[in-house]
Amino acid sequence: MVATPAYTVVLNWLEEQLRHGKIRVGDKLPAERALAEHFSISRASVREAIRILDAMGLARSATGSGPQAGATVISEPSAALGWALRMHIATRALPVKDVVTTRLLLETQAAWDAASGENDDHTDRDDILSHARDLLDRMDDPEISNDEFHALDAQFHLLLTSLAGNVVLETIMVSLREATIGYVQETVATLEDWPSIRATLQTQHRDIFTAVTDRDGKLATRLLRDHITWFYSLVPRAEK
Amino acid sequence: MVATPAYTVVLNWLEEQLRHGKIRVGDKLPAERALAEHFSISRASVREAIRILDAMGLARSATGSGPQAGATVISEPSAALGWALRMHIATRALPVKDVVTTRLLLETQAAWDAASGENDDHTDRDDILSHARDLLDRMDDPEISNDEFHALDAQFHLLLTSLAGNVVLETIMVSLREATIGYVQETVATLEDWPSIRATLQTQHRDIFTAVTDRDGKLATRLLRDHITWFYSLVPRAEK
Missing domain, CATH: 1.20.120.530 (GntR ligand-binding domain-like)
Known part of the structure; x- marks a missing residue:
């Protein structure tokens, strides 16, 4: 059985946001915790979504905490x-x-x-x-x-x-x-x-x-x- | 700072295996646990790698346990x-x-x-x-x-x-x-x-x-x- 994984809600949401210009290249994505709460999914699922975006050249993740932490939207296809x-x-x-x-x-x-x-x-x-x-x-x-x-x-x-x-x-x-x-x-x-x-x-x-x-x-x-x-x-x- | 995430070892390993014909389309990938042990990384990192392969049309994951469980290599670009x-x-x-x-x-x-x-x-x-x-x-x-x-x-x-x-x-x-x-x-x-x-x-x-x-x-x-x-x-x- 192939189930739709939880992380897909994040990807679909981001596509909508991009299409309507609500999120643009250079913007920060909301924190993992915030996305997890908003979509009622686990933080691990949010991280999977962000890893996929990284691999697709659509986000760049920085480690650590503070203002530099988190994922930024990029477009490097x-x-x-x-x-x-x-x-x-x-x-x-x-x-x-x-x-x-x-x-x-x-x-x-x-x-x-x-x-x-x-x-x-x-x-x-x-x-x-x-x-x-x-x-x-x-x-x-x-x-x-x-x-x-x-x-x-x-x-x-x-x-x-x-x-x-x-x-x-x-x-x-x-x-x-x-x-x-x-x-x-x-x-x-x-x-x-x-x-x-x-x-x-x-x-x-x-x-x-x-x-x-x-x-x-x-x-x-x-x-x-x-x-x-x-x-x-x-x-x-x-x-x- | 952009660090190389742990999951990349799994992706690089799979590319090598495919290039040398050791793994082919239709083959099962080793279980998450086995990959995590082999590369000394967390199971969460292995799962991130497999999610990326799913998203790239290179693997199809099935849920549950038993012989049908785990990820199969596909090629649906x-x-x-x-x-x-x-x-x-x-x-x-x-x-x-x-x-x-x-x-x-x-x-x-x-x-x-x-x-x-x-x-x-x-x-x-x-x-x-x-x-x-x-x-x-x-x-x-x-x-x-x-x-x-x-x-x-x-x-x-x-x-x-x-x-x-x-x-x-x-x-x-x-x-x-x-x-x-x-x-x-x-x-x-x-x-x-x-x-x-x-x-x-x-x-x-x-x-x-x-x-x-x-x-x-x-x-x-x-x-x-x-x-x-x-x-x-x-x-x-x-x-x-």
Whole structure:
């Protein structure tokens, strides 16, 4: 028998409060004790609800007492949804091949929007591009570790995606990226010629960057597609 | 101060177990008591971990004792991720406009794949199409409620999407759909001429269905784009 757990009243209540603007991002949630009394449920059930909100990127809990204690409403969907997608991929319900195809679709659209400048109310375009260029310069340093390279690589792709100005698309992209970190790291570990592959990736990154900067949407889209498809082609067959 | 809560060891352990195929969908998780002892954490912390897995569509808990008790590993990403996206939309971090644009992108690609039959290892294509036709017939019944109409409408779109054969794309589509149920219902509530709009939606559904059945990807994509864009144009400006 599957019963509806007590904590769901807290989650449903919060959704209502958010929808009607009565609670906003940055607000504190009422104390555990107050919520428990209000809904006539145990404090353990309230804590379960808050743990779920933490895991979903909807609350951040602080320990201790005093004004800093308790949970604050946040909205950081990417890491939370990325973790959830990664878990579902681990169960084999979501194949890596389908993640890559979906990423390709979303990221090429983002590159098109970013390059063609259809979203030119994006006043910080120059700042974003200059930040992206810095990342590429840091990735050229042969001294940085593979982990650092991957982290900078992810940030570079994310910055270009953010230029498209669609928060949902960006969130899903970050989640998919987060979901495939394991696959990227495992792939790299099996590659004999990683230094030359890393150099090729950088050449591709620079060409994509130039196309976006030059507002050549068609070229940016094609280069990005080639870049992702090429890296995926290196994945050992067993992983696909 | 943000501390790492005790329950995270259980989540990290499960991810490792899933990745290495030591635990699979359908398996029972060890009992709360056993996990608490193994990781030297409280049973309350183990329960928090399992609540999070429940909320993420990764576990289903049964109450009571005996062989049916305890949590079973499942993988039902759609409802869980849909709920999470809906909450983030409620915080206003994810605008409805961006959800609609992203849905448009993913669903037109799915319609293209479904119609062009690039995924013809999909042996149950005929069954899916025949099921979709049944849904349309039921939606023609003027006696059904608006809620039933919306539910059947959602199922129809999902069935066509499933023909594309990309599980990740399908999961995200269902999640986005789940995330905008509130917006659809609120829109409909404000429309004076709902009966005629409902008739128009049905005409559009039938045309899309015919294009997919006839394997006309170009037409299916265009009709679907018009269908979604038209409905979104009816949304009161305040909601966008």
